Amino acid sequence: MVYENPDGVRIGLEVHVQLNKLNTKLFCGCSTDYHDSEPNTHVCPVCLGLPGALPVINEKAVEYAMKIGLALGCDIVEQTQFHRKNYYYPDLPKGFQTTQYDFPIAGEGKVVIEGEDGERDIGITRAHMEEDPGRLQHMGSIDKSKGTLINYNRSGMTLIEIVSEPDMRSPKEARRYLDKLRSILDYLDVFNGDLEGAMRVDANVSVFMGERVEVKNISSFKGAERALLYEIMRQKNQIRRGGEITLETRHFDEARGVTLSMRTKETENDYRYFPEPDLMPMRVADRVPAVAATLPELPDAKRNRFLEEYDMTDMHAKALTSDQDIADFYEAVAQNENIDSKDAAVWVADIFKGEWNYRDLAIHGRTNDPVTPPYSWVKLSGANRKDPTITSSIGSDDLIYIIGSVNNGEISDNSGIEVIRIILDEGGSANEVIDAKGLRKVEDDIVATAVSETIAENEAAVQDYLGGAEKSLNFLVGQVMKKTKGRADARQARELLVAALKS
Amino acid sequence: MTKWLSISDVKEIIAATSAEEVTASYLELIEKSSINGYTCTSDGALDTAKMVDKGEVAGPLAGVPIAIKDNISTKGLATTCSSKILEGYVPPYDAHVIERLKAAGAVIIGKTNMDEFAMGTSTESSCYGVTLNPWDHERVPGGSSGGSAAVVAAGESPISLGSDTGGSVRCPAAFCGVVGLKPTYGAVSRYGLISYANSLEQIGPMATCVEDIAAVMDVIGGYDARDSTSIDNKIDYQAALVDDVKGLKIGVPDEYFGEGVDSSTEKAVWDAIAKYEEMGASWGKVSMPNTKYALAAYYTIAMSEASSNLARFDGTRYGPRSEGENWHVMASRTRAENFGKEVQRRILLGTYALSAGYQDKYYLKALQVRTLVKQDFEKAFANFDVLMAPTMPLPAFKIGEKVEDPLSQYLTDVNTVPMNLAGVPCISVPCGSSDGLPVGLQIIGNHFDEATLIRAAYSFEKNTDHHKARPGEVA
Numbered sequence: 016m017v018y019e020n021p022d023g024v025r026i027g028l029e030v031h032v033q034l035n036k037l038n039t040k041l042f043c044g045c046s047t048d049y050h051d052s053e054p055n056t057h058v059c060p061v062c063l064g065l066p067g068a069l070p071v072i073n074e075k076a077v078e079y080a081m082k083i084g085l086a087l088g089c090d091i092v093e094q095t096q097f098h099r100k101n102y103y104y105p106d107l108p109k110g111f112q113t114t115q116y117d118f119p120i121a122g123e124g125k126v127v128i129e130g131e132d133g134e135r136d137i138g139i140t141r142a143h144m145e146e147d148p149g150r151l152q153h154m155g156s157i158d159k160s161k162g163t164l165i166n167y168n169r170s171g172m173t174l175i176e177i178v179s180e181p182d183m184r185s186p187k188e189a190r191r192y193l194d195k196l197r198s199i200l201d202y203l204d205v206f207n208g209d210l211e212g213a214m215r216v217d218a219n220v221s222v223f224m225g226e227r228v229e230v231k232n233i234s235s236f237k238g239a240e241r242a243l244l245y246e247i248m249r250q251k252n253q254i255r256r257g258g259e260i261t262l263e264t265r266h267f268d269e270a271r272g273v274t275l276s277m278r279t280k281e282t283e284n285d286y287r288y289f290p291e292p293d294l295m296p297m298r299v300a301d302r303v304p305a306v307a308a309t310l311p312e313l314p315d316a317k318r319n320r321f322l323e324e325y326d327m328t329d330m331h332a333k334a335l336t337s338d339q340d341i342a343d344f345y346e347a348v349a350q351n352e353n354i355d356s357k358d359a360a361v362w363v364a365d366i367f368k369g370e371w372n373y374r375d376l377a378i379h380g381r382t383n384d385p386v387t388p389p390y391s392w393v394k395l396s397g398a399n400r401k402d403p404t405i406t407s408s409i410g411s412d413d414l415i416y417i418i419g420s421v422n423n424g425e426i427s428d429n430s431g432i433e434v435i436r437i438i439l440d441e442g443g444s445a446n447e448v449i450d451a452k453g454l455r456k457v458e459d460d461i462v463a464t465a466v467s468e469t470i471a472e473n474e475a476a477v478q479d480y481l482g483g484a485e486k487s488l489n490f491l492v493g494q495v496m497k498k499t500k501g502r503a504d505a506r507q508a509r510e511l512l513v514a515a516l517k518s
Numbered sequence: 519m520t521k522w523l524s525i526s527d528v529k530e531i532i533a534a535t536s537a538e539e540v541t542a543s544y545l546e547l548i549e550k551s552s553i554n555g556y557t558c559t560s561d562g563a564l565d566t567a568k569m570v571d572k573g574e575v576a577g578p579l580a581g582v583p584i585a586i587k588d589n590i591s592t593k594g595l596a597t598t599c600s601s602k603i604l605e606g607y608v609p610p611y612d613a614h615v616i617e618r619l620k621a622a623g624a625v626i627i628g629k630t631n632m633d634e635f636a637m638g639t640s641t642e643s644s645c646y647g648v649t650l651n652p653w654d655h656e657r658v659p660g661g662s663s664g665g666s667a668a669v670v671a672a673g674e675s676p677i678s679l680g681s682d683t684g685g686s687v688r689c690p691a692a693f694c695g696v697v698g699l700k701p702t703y704g705a706v707s708r709y710g711l712i713s714y715a716n717s718l719e720q721i722g723p724m725a726t727c728v729e730d731i732a733a734v735m736d737v738i739g740g741y742d743a744r745d746s747t748s749i750d751n752k753i754d755y756q757a758a759l760v761d762d763v764k765g766l767k768i769g770v771p772d773e774y775f776g777e778g779v780d781s782s783t784e785k786a787v788w789d790a791i792a793k794y795e796e797m798g799a800s801w802g803k804v805s806m807p808n809t810k811y812a813l814a815a816y817y818t819i820a821m822s823e824a825s826s827n828l829a830r831f832d833g834t835r836y837g838p839r840s841e842g843e844n845w846h847v848m849a850s851r852t853r854a855e856n857f858g859k860e861v862q863r864r865i866l867l868g869t870y871a872l873s874a875g876y877q878d879k880y881y882l883k884a885l886q887v888r889t890l891v892k893q894d895f896e897k898a899f900a901n902f903d904v905l906m907a908p909t910m911p912l913p914a915f916k917i918g919e920k921v922e923d924p925l926s927q928y929l930t931d932v933n934t935v936p937m938n939l940a941g942v943p944c945i946s947v948p949c950g951s952s953d954g955l956p957v958g959l960q961i962i963g964n965h966f967d968e969a970t971l972i973r974a975a976y977s978f979e980k981n982t983d984h985h986k987a988r989p990g991e992v993a
Contacts, residue, residue, distance in 0.1 A: 060611050064830050066604070066712040067591040067613060069745050099826050101872070105845050110829020163845075165834070287872035289881060292716035292823055294746050 018131035020184040023223040024247055027140075027181035028189060028239075030196060031174045031215040033147060034079050036206050040171040041146050042070030042113065049168035050210055054152075062146075062171030064108030069293050072097075076173040077120070079205045080144050081299060081306045083175055084121025086199050086313055087139050093300040095120045097144075097291040102284050105165055106148040114176075116288045119143035120299060126199070127315055128191040129333075131184060137192050138180030147172035169212070181219060181227070186243035189218065193236045194337070198314050202339045209377045209400060218243055222250045225260045230274050232267045242267040246274050312388075317342055325349055325356035334364040340378045340395055341368060347383070347393040347411035354418055362418055362431075367409075370435050375400045376407055407439040416445035420455075427504050430454040456502060465498040466511045480516065488512065521547075521673030522988055525730045528582050528676050532570075537581030541567035541625050544583045547674050548628060553650040553659075555669035557588045559628035560595050566625045579737060580623030585669045585678035588629040589636055590721065591710035592616050595626065599712050600644035601634045603856035607836045613710020614745065615679060615721050615738040622737040627675055630665030634858045635828065636686055636714040638662050639927050640920065643860040648917055651693060652989040653955055657914040660693030662686040663724070667694040670724050671989060677730050679738070681711055683719040684816050685909075685934025688946040691724055692909035692958025695948045695987055697975070698724040699731050702966045703941030704749035706735075707742030713827040715820035716747075718938040727985055728947065728976040732756045735968070751966050758969035761980040764798035766970075769902030773809035774933050780912040786950030786957040787908045790978065794906075797981055799974075804902060806894040808887065809936055815887035816935035817928060818871050822881050825868030828861070863924065888939045895940040899964040904974050907933055909946040909958030933960065943968050947975045948984040956987065 035047055043061035060068035077095075084091050098116035124139035149167040153160040177196065183189045193216065197208055206213055216233040220243060230246055233239045250260050265274040290296075312320070318336040321327060327335075335345045341363065349359040376397030383390040392411055399405035414435075421431045426449060437448045449455055469491055470477055480487040488509065495508040523531070532540055541563050548556055563583070570581040586592060589599045591609040593616070598604040616626065634643040641664025642648045649664045651657040652672040659668040663680025667690030670678050680687040682700035691698025700722045711721055723734035732755035741750040770791060775784055791801055833839035833852030840855050842848030857865070871880035898905055911933060920927040937944045942965055949959035959978070963971040979985050 060609075063835065065591075065609065065611070065836075066597070066599075066607070066830070067589075067609070067708075067710040068611075069709050071744055071746050101826050101829060103829065103832065103846065103849060105832075105834050105849075108830060108835065110832065111826050285874045287826070287869065287874075287877070289822060289826070289872055289877070292747075293713075 016132055018184065020131075022247065022251060024184050025181040025221045025224075025227070026183035026186070026189050026243060027219040027227075028179045028183070028192060029217040029219070030177045030179075030193070031217075032083070032177065032200060032206055033210075033213050033215075034076060034173040034175060034206050035210050035213060036204065037073065037075055037079065037173055039073055039075075041073050041076050041144065041173040042171055045171065047172060052168060054164070054166035054168060057168040058170065062108070063167055064110075064170075070113060070291075072294060072297065073173065076144060077297065077299065078302075078306055079173070079203075080120045080142070080175055081302065082203050082205060082310060083177070083200065084124065084142050085303070085307050085310055086203055087121070087124040087126060087142060087177070089121035089124030089139055089142060091121055091299060091303050092118055094118060094296050094298050096296040097294045098288045099291050101287040104148070105163070106151050106170070108149065108167060108170055112145060112148065113291055113294070114145035115143035118296070126179075126192060126195050128188060128195050130188050130191070135182075135188070137182045137188075140178040140180055142175055142177045145174050145176060146170070147174050181221070186240045186247070189243055190236055190240045193239060195314070197236075198337045202311055202313055204311075218246070220246050220250070221260070222247060223254065225250070225254070226262045228260065228262070229264045230267050231264060231277065232269075234269065238267065238269055241272055242274060245272060249274065311339065325360065327357055327360040331360040331364045334368065335360065338378070340381050340393075343381075343383065343388060343390055344393045344395055344411055344414075346389045347391060348414050348418070350389060350391065351415045353422075354415060358418060358422070359414075362414060366432055367414065367435060370432075370439055371397065374405075374407060374439060376439075408442075409435070409438050410444075413438055413445040420445075420449065425449075425456060426454050427456065453500075453502065456504060462495065462499060462503045462508060462511060465495045465503065466508065466515055468498065469494045469512070470515060477516065522726055523673070523676045524725070524727050525579070525582055525676055525733050532581045537567040537570040537625070538564060540581060541583055541627065544627055544675060548669075551672065551674055553652055553655070553668050553672055553674075554647060555630055555649050555659075555665040555672065555674060556585065556628045557598065557600060557631050557646055557665070558596055560592075560626050562594070563625050563627045566620075570623055570625070575623045577621060577623035578733065579619065581625060582623070582677065583625045583627040583675050584619060584734075585628055585630045585666055585675035586616070586626055587663050587666050587678070587680045588632050589681055589712040589714070590615065590679060591712065592626060592629065595629065597629065597712070598645075599635045600632045600646055601857065601861065602645045603831045603833075603837050603853070605838050605856075609710070611710065614707035614742045616710065618738050624737070630663070630669055630678060632665055633662035633686075634861050635712070635824070636662040636681060636683055636719075637824070637860050637864055639685070639689055639930050640915070640917075641665065641690070642917065642921055643858050645858065650917075651914050653695065654914065656916055657955070658693065658917050660690030660910070660914060662690075663698075664690045666724050667691050667696055667698065670694070670696045670726060673988075677723060677725045677734055679721055679734075680724055681719055681721050682938065683715050683820060684938050685931050687722040687724060688909045688934050688944060688958065688960060689931070691946040692956065692960075693914035695956030695989070696724050696726055697728055697731050697945065697947050697985065698722060699735065699945045699968075699971075700937065700943060701735065701739065701968060702749075702943040703938075704747050705751070705753070705943070705966065705968065706738050707745040707748045709742055709744040713823070715823040716827065717823060718816070718820060728945075728972060728979050729756075729759055731945070732759055732972050732976075749966075753966065753968050755968060755972055758972040759976045760973050761977045762798075763794060763974055763977045766794070766799035766904065766974060767902045768794055768799055768801035769804035769898050769905045770801055771804050771806045771809065771898070771905055771907060773806050774907030776932075778911050778929070778932075779908060780952055782952030783908050783910070783912060783957045786952065787906065787959055790949040790959045790982075791906055793978065793982060794974075797977060801906075802902070804898045804905065806898060806936070808890040808894050809932075811887045812891050812936040812939055813928065813932050815884040815891065816931070816939055817867075818880050818884035819888065819939075821864045821868030822871045822884075823868070825865045825872060828857075828865055831857070860924065891936050891939045892941075894936070895942055895964075903963075903970055905962040907960050907962070909933060909960040913952045913955035913957060937962055941965065943971055945971050945975050947978060948987060949978075949982075950984055951987070
């Protein structure tokens with residue numbers, strides 16, 4: 016089925032990724048670990064733009080930028096250079112932003128997404144390095160504010176701006192692109208996407224091959240989808256009413272879910288880009304092989320390998336490889352000789368991942384054995400995104416034990432799920448939990464006893480069932496389950512009941 | 519204490535008396551001064567001197583006072599670029615050169631007056647008023663490092679630091695009859711130097727003799743990781759103090775003796791070249807055909823960079839702040855009310871030169887000219903060891919003479935800007951006089967060949983008395 020794109024929607028995204036896993040800022044030695052700090056405590060003459068201070072490039076940031084470029088299939092430029100983008104704003108301490116212009120570190124590349132009608136390439140125009148400005152904090156609400164405070168802790172953080180081609184045809188495709196980008200960046204271990212402001216999105220949208228409108232101030236992926244849905248509807252309505260779409264920049268008001276005009280083409284800034292005289296052009300081409308060697312197996316490659324090496328559906332392969340930690344966790348489980356890889360895929364992708372996401376856990380740590388993948392053992396630790404004091408952890412050995420116990424009939428499927436929940440909520444190993452909660456299946460004779468007791472104690476229900484009321488059987492099964500405190504397998508209880516009643 | 523001391527004189531006096539006494543007597547001289555060379559003196563100067571006396575601070579410049587141009591950041595000491603917009607700004611950090619000087623035991627005695635943000639050739643655009651030329655109080659000291667040159671010429675400090683973006687060390691050195699060096703671009707860290715035009719400027723020393731220039735360079739020169747344009751190329755400056763120019767090949771560019779060069783100035787320079795010949799050097803003419811475009815290219819690049827460098831002065835983080843109903847109005851008013859006219863002119867022209875639609879015509883064209891100017895120097899240095907020319911086409915002009923005609927003032931930079939475009943080192947040494955005013959001989963060297971420059975300048979000094987001339991009446 017081919018997606019017709021009835022409204023001729025074209026979406027291009029500019030994504031700013033903050034490389035918050037670097038230890039220091041882009042042009043100075045200030046620590047990047049400012050998120051829980053007092054305002055203006057992670058600053059120095061350089062990132063405060065004090066007179067006379069000069070920038071020095073963070074080589075690790077260059078390496079990370081190259082990693083990102085290579086992972087997006089971009090051409091790495093021979094020689095890269097910084098430019099000044101001149102504009103006045105209080106969060107910009109130098110009155111210009113040091114960014115890249117005609118020699119961005121990474122040129123054309125692409126990202127593969129699951130589009131409206133199957134896999135689809137989204138072109139990457141470029142990826143470049145630049146510095147983050149500070150943050151404005153209004154005293155009270157913006158309209159009644161008595162003043163504005165400026166926090167320069169963020170000033171000078173490394174941003175990578177990834178610019179896509181206008182290749183997305185719907186908000187859904189835009190969302191998929193963002194998810195894929197996030198997945199790739201997570202694999203590269205260059206940033207923590209859960210930190211505030213780690214990924215910021217500007218969108219360019221047009222309909223029916225008309226003028227594009229830029230939508231700024233989108234702070235989440237969900238927000239991106241909403242902003243795009245609104246903006247497409249707005250543009251279509253405007254045209255339907257005989258209006259015209261003109262080149263402009265609009266601001267997304269997240270609370271109201273609408274976009275508002277910020278400036279039109281006539282008032283567009285002239286940024287007066289020119290080469291940053293305080294930083295020399297940098298030759299990076301020679302460094303490509305060394306950086307490429309540090310790239311991990313990326314989601315698409317991993318997914319293809321999973322399909323080849325393990326028995327699983329493509330859906331599972333995608334679900335398991337969108338996150339590297341989950342993928343490694345899966346492999347540690349699936350490699351166990353007693354576990355069927357397809358079974359493992361169901362348990363990890365459908366059950367475990369569901370429980371993990373239900374608790375809104377962000378993976379904040381993992382241990383594994385041995386040192387290089389594929390790992391024979393992986394333990395994941397997570398913290399609740401809203402309340403980091405709530406933490407959980409689970410090892411691949413736990414899951415192996417659970418799947419093994421289910422397979423050999425020691426515990427029921429439901430108990431297996433219950434064990435995962437208990438480990439995540441209360442801790443403990445699978446073995447301990449199963450014992451402590453008495454989840455191991457009871458012996459058949461206990462069930463048989465419960466069945467005969469149930470038949471003896473519930474004459475009316477037995478008569479109803481024998482009289483043709485099938486529903487009464489459910490009641491009797493329930494009574495058996497009650498007697499065995501839920502430890503019996505319901506199907507087995509039903510079978511035993513039917514057999515006893517027919518005899 | 520006698521005036522006009524060299525570093526070795528100062529050291530001798532310290533040995534006989536104390537560093538504290540030397541510093542105190544300089545502070546007294548400054549107190550009595552009538553030339554307005556300093557913007558402030560340092561409260562910490564005497565403390566440093568006392569520490570030297572106690573042996574707590576040592577080093578090659580232990581106890582030697584040095585005056586610092588007001589655009590070089592000094593921790594705890596006001597640094598204003600002689601601009602109202604930096605009124606009250608006290609840097610929380612030291613420039614690289616200040617760190618080096620302190621480590622060498624030097625006594626930062628005070629900050630010196632300058633053209634606002636180093637934009638000028640006369641020190642008249644300072645918010646503190648003009649500095650008077652010690653040779654003639656009705657004349658300008660040159661600029662933009664006018665204060666740094668004048669205080670050395672007046673004996674109010676043995677040595678000083680200036681900065682040279684398009685002649686700002688050499689011009690006042692020539693006008694005040696002292697020695698001034700602009701090092702190779704990248705030889706001295708700019709970390710802490712408040713930028714006017716980053717790709718052109720260098721910090722440089724001023725002194726009464728070449729020996730002292732070399733001594734200061736040995737302290738402030740060399741690589742600094744905090745300046746990405748700093749180059750790791752160690753030079754032993756004092757080792758170059760050799761009185762020998764035999765075989766030295768001097769190139770004399772015709773273009774530097776063009777229309778408008780004062781005849782006495784021209785004569786003094788030719789006499790100096792004749793002296794070199796007598797000392798065993800040879801000279802020949804060299805053509806530098808792109809010199810005529812250098813001035814326009816220089817001002818285009820300098821103003822473009824300045825328009826961006828000076829954007830940070832918006833009243834938000836430091837300096838005075840004007841009232842306004844929103845931030846943009848506040849920032850605009852702050853800038854309109856606190857930048858001087860010349861600074862505003864250069865910001866506007868630079869903004870224009872970088873604007874969409876004009877950048878190709880001005881800024882990018884200027885960069886092309888810059889390449890051509892560099893090539894002129896490369897060709898010249900293929901045949902000559904050094905080049906010689908008048909530093910300034912004329913001696914110090916009268917205060918107020920060129921205030922109403924900025925273009926005529928820009929034109930006086932014609933012989934000093936090409937070296938900044940090319941990044942080559944150059945030194946101005948006294949070589950005679952014109953109507954009783956000092957004349958500077960400019961010696962230009964190849965990239966990182968300061969050793970040859972210093973040898974040539976030192977030999978001249980050893981064989982002539984021009985550098986011993988002092989202004990008649992001071993204080």
